[in-house]
Amino acid sequence: MKERYQDLKMKECQTILSPEGRQIFAQRKIDVEPVFGQIKVCLGYKRCNLRGKRQVRIDMGLVLITNNFLKYNKKTTQN
Structure with missing residues (x-):
């Protein structure tokens, strides 16, 4: 080994x-991929709360959707 x-x-x-x-x-x-830093700092998401590929995909999907909604909300309120 x-x-x-x-x-x-x-x-x-x-x-x-x-x-x-x-x-x-x-x-x-x-x-540099700032998305992961934003998720860690702004959302406070440091690790998955679930186990298993399916659950992690769902959990990460929800986090990414939340991040996209926050970006969208920020963009629409500025205009």
Whole structure:
């Protein structure tokens, strides 16, 4: 297990250090996804309250719908 882990770790390191890997990794610094930060800070949602894929999808769907409604409400009240 440790040898396989070390092999995968070395392969990943080589991928990141390649020119293409550096370009992709540099792009990650630019493409920030603020939605998750907004959900954590504004809604106070830090973890799912349910277990199982189906329940987590429902729970996350409700959180995302709430976030979209808040954005929509903010947009309509500004106009």
